[in-house]
Amino acid sequence: MPVSLSEAIRTVLSGSTQPLSPGQIRDQIKTLFPHLYQTEAHRVGIEKGNYQSFDHALLNPIYALVTRSSDFLVDRTVKPMLISLASEEAADEAPEENYESEQGLVYVLGTGLFTSSGMKIVKIGHTTQPLLSRIAQLYTTGTPFQFEELHTWRTRNYTELEQAMHRLFAPFRINRAREFFTEEVLLHVTAVAAIHASIQSARVVA
Known part of the structure; x- marks a missing residue:
């Protein structure tokens, strides 16, 4: 094999x-x-x-x-x-992502957690698995609450959309090494995803 x-x-x-x-x-x-x-x-x-x-x-x-x-x-x-x-x-024993897949999901998940100032904490990531499988994978012994779907987008170049959100939302990022942000990103995620979708559907005219 x-x-x-x-x-x-x-x-x-x-x-x-x-x-x-x-x-x-x-x-x-x-x-x-x-x-x-x-x-x-x-x-x-x-x-x-x-x-x-x-x-x-x-x-x-x-x-x-x-x-x-x-x-x-x-x-x-x-x-x-x-x-x-x-x-x-x-090591993570969960099934591997299929990065040969042309499309994937970019998601925003509610974590059930809050910052010390009382702001909700959300997670922005991507997966080629069914979202419920990814949520189950994230629900480990170190996570007190099962994550909740807030937004998802199925798209081409899904890693680029995720990375764009991570860069744009850096001011709201809780830890630069993790994919967690304050709820302030919820005001902007739909707009960023819409711009990405518009670019993906655009055709270059010679």
Whole structure:
């Protein structure tokens, strides 16, 4: 059975004596696991304008996977960020995301938690799984309440929409290393998603 992207990333990192950037991981995967590079999904994504190149088509899901899975530790204090393997005890045993999928969900979830000033805390993320599966995955022993769906958008370039929201809503972010924000973002999420949808549906006229 062919090695998955997640397995390939783990293999690359386990063979390195130091953390690697997403670009370094991509370059090693191109050499060690060529079946994961220039795939049919990559070709289609480039033709539809989702990716700029084959390198971009491989880098994008690497970035999305390492920043979302507890299998990996991400050091965002440096640029480019550096990735290393988490301990086995911290590894996430949930099903892997399918980053070959052309579409995914960007979600805003209520957490049932509040800041010290009484503001609601929400989570902004993305998934290629059914939303209920993702919510169940997030409901761990360290989470006192099951998350609640507030907004979802099924879209192409879902990781770009999520990342745009994370950047735009940085003033409302509780912890730069986590995907949690104050409820103030709820005034703006629909507008940002609408702009993304408009861009995705636009056609370039030669």
